[in-house]
Amino acid sequence: MSVLGCGYLGAVHAAALARLGHDVVGVDVDADRVAALSAGRAPFYEPDLARLLAEGRAAGRLRFTTDPAGAAGCDVHFLCVGTPQRAGGGEADLRHLDEAVSALAPVLRPGDVVAGKSTVPVGTAARVADRLAPTGATLVWNPEFLREGHAVADTLRPDRLVYGVPSGPAGSDAAARLDEVYGPLLAAGVPRVVTDRATAELAKVAANAFLATKISFMNAMAEVCEASGADAVELAGTMAHDPRIGGAYLHPGLGFGGGCLPKDVRACVARARELGVGSATTFLEEVDAINERAAAHAARLVRVACGGDLLGARVVVLGAAFKPGSDDVRSSPSLALAERLVDAGAQVVVTDPQALALAQASHPRLGYQPDVEDAARGADVVVLATEWDVYRHLDPVVIGALVRRRHVVDARHALDHDAWRRAGWSVHALGRAREAVGRTA
Numbered sequence: 001m002s003v004l005g006c007g008y009l010g011a012v013h014a015a016a017l018a019r020l021g022h023d024v025v026g027v028d029v030d031a032d033r034v035a036a037l038s039a040g041r042a043p044f045y046e047p048d049l050a051r052l053l054a055e056g057r058a059a060g061r062l063r064f065t066t067d068p069a070g071a072a073g074c075d076v077h078f079l080c081v082g083t084p085q086r087a088g089g090g091e092a093d094l095r096h097l098d099e100a101v102s103a104l105a106p107v108l109r110p111g112d113v114v115a116g117k118s119t120v121p122v123g124t125a126a127r128v129a130d131r132l133a134p135t136g137a138t139l140v141w142n143p144e145f146l147r148e149g150h151a152v153a154d155t156l157r158p159d160r161l162v163y164g165v166p167s168g169p170a171g172s173d174a175a176a177r178l179d180e181v182y183g184p185l186l187a188a189g190v191p192r193v194v195t196d197r198a199t200a201e202l203a204k205v206a207a208n209a210f211l212a213t214k215i216s217f218m219n220a221m222a223e224v225c226e227a228s229g230a231d232a233v234e235l236a237g238t239m240a241h242d243p244r245i246g247g248a249y250l251h252p253g254l255g256f257g258g259g260c261l262p263k264d265v266r267a268c269v270a271r272a273r274e275l276g277v278g279s280a281t282t283f284l285e286e287v288d289a290i291n292e293r294a295a296a297h298a299a300r301l302v303r304v305a306c307g308g309d310l311l312g313a314r315v316v317v318l319g320a321a322f323k324p325g326s327d328d329v330r331s332s333p334s335l336a337l338a339e340r341l342v343d344a345g346a347q348v349v350v351t352d353p354q355a356l357a358l359a360q361a362s363h364p365r366l367g368y369q370p371d372v373e374d375a376a377r378g379a380d381v382v383v384l385a386t387e388w389d390v391y392r393h394l395d396p397v398v399i400g401a402l403v404r405r406r407h408v409v410d411a412r413h414a415l416d417h418d419a420w421r422r423a424g425w426s427v428h429a430l431g432r433a434r435e436a437v438g439r440t441a
């Protein structure tokens with residue numbers, strides 16, 4: 001089988017298919033990425049991916065190429081190319097998908113299955129299916145729900161498999177072929193939902209929109225907590241006891257980033273607007289707006305920690321990745337915060353255990369320092385922006401001896417505030433007015 005697009009999704013998918021026992025060719029237009037993957041190197045940081053790539057190569061089941069003709073002879077093809085936000089608008093940019101479909105079409109044979117895994121606006125599959133009709137291949141939509149940082153485990157043990165298939169025998173045959181592809185997962189009890197293509201496309205978009213909604217809901221409540229003297233972390237903890245609500249994605253803080261949630265919320269807004277569905281448009285616009293406010297709010301906390309003026313203040317930002325366990329800096333809330341601080345006149349030094357190279361490439365005007373202790377030296381404020389374990393476990397006494405002033409802003413609620421206070425730090429955190437009151441009392 002073939003996998004078109006070997007980024008965070010496709011490289012993991014290709015390696016996982018090889019693990020399931022299939023012969024796999026990965027196709028990507030990025031020659032550097034193909035060279036790295038062909039040499040068995042993961043082109044980005046993702047735990048366990050290098051091991052899976054090495055395994056696939058050693059078994060002779062996994063190869064990579066820049067030539068789409070390499071997909072010839074495969075009977076199942078997975079579309080895993082990027083669908084980023086279009087420059088200057090919220091819509092999804094489907095250019096890469098259209099190019100991949102054009103490149104694939106000449107090698108397709110009647111009865112082949114093309115499975116779209118990229119996240120797309122509802123209605124895209126119908127359009128792609130029309131384009132593929134002359135080839136006789138069947139298009140299914142088979143969205144992917146993996147999380148970066150857990151991508152290998154999520155691909156080999158997904159919560160669910162979703163097949164969006166056309167009606168009729170072609171659809172049933174394609175579903176049966178996907179059952180063979182995912183045989184070991186189904187045998188292990190992974191639930192599978194067979195539906196139409198539009199529902200499958202939306203199953204993915206709606207899941208991400210819902211996760212984003214939970215995060216923004218909690219951040220809105222954190223704003224209420226600050227205004228009223230309540231505590232957002234304790235509030236989230238009490239809500240989590242209700243199994244109808246659940247504790248996942250209720251962690252207040254700097255908000256959601258990455259290559260998925262922000263652009264998928266905006267693409268859903270744009271598509272709902274096109275379809276004339278005002279409720280989804282305005283609802284998700286607010287989810288996005290609350291998320292944008294989270295970084296602005298964190299920047300204000302840093303200003304307060306600095307005594308009201310950021311001009312010339314030295315601020316160390318712990319974390320550049322959009323979340324721990326990844327080197328991905330797409331729409332990283334940490335970097336958005338760092339940029340705001342620079343705008344306000346601060347001298348910002350960013351550190352991160354994995355993401356510095358990508359951060360430096362996309363945000364060249366920020367200062368960078370790979371070593372956390374060197375980064376902290378002479379700082380007026382320390383900001384915890386990405387909750388890597390290495391930052392959670394920093395010794396506030398050791399860091400306290402390096403900085404100029406002991407102010408810490410915990411934008412992810414990841415530090416032991418009592419331990420930091422005992423070491424002489426003033427601690428600032430979103431949605432924790434009571435702590436702030438305690439501090440000034």
Ligand SMILES: NC(=O)c1ccc[n+]([C@@H]2O[C@H](COP(=O)([O-])OP(=O)(O)OC[C@H]3O[C@@H](n4cnc5c(N)ncnc54)[C@H](O)[C@@H]3O)[C@@H](O)[C@H]2O)c1
Nearest residue numbers: 005006007008009028029030081082083096099100118119
């Ligand atoms: N990253 C995730 O965690 C994740 C999870 C689930 C779904 N998704 C969705 O999967 C899709 C891919 O996301 P990603 O994070 O892997 O993006 P990415 O940017 O990391 O990877 C996309 C890859 O596609 C390649 N590409 C572009 N045009 C191509 C073409 N014509 N032919 C072959 N390759 C081409 C690029 O060179 C790149 O390597 C998106 O729709 C995304 O929303 C991503």
Ligand SMILES: O=c1ccn([C@@H]2O[C@H](COP(=O)(O)OP(=O)(O)O[C@H]3O[C@H](CO)[C@@H](O)[C@H](O)[C@H]3O)[C@@H](O)[C@H]2O)c(=O)[nH]1
Nearest residue numbers: 144145146147148215249250251255256257258260322323
């Ligand atoms: O309570 C929470 C949980 C997460 N986040 C933030 O939300 C963002 C996204 O986190 P996560 O969902 O773990 O990352 P992704 O790897 O982007 O995964 C999401 O996006 C993928 C791509 O579509 C989907 O496949 C996954 O199911 C979906 O979880 C990160 O910035 C987190 O810091 C919070 O702020 N609070």
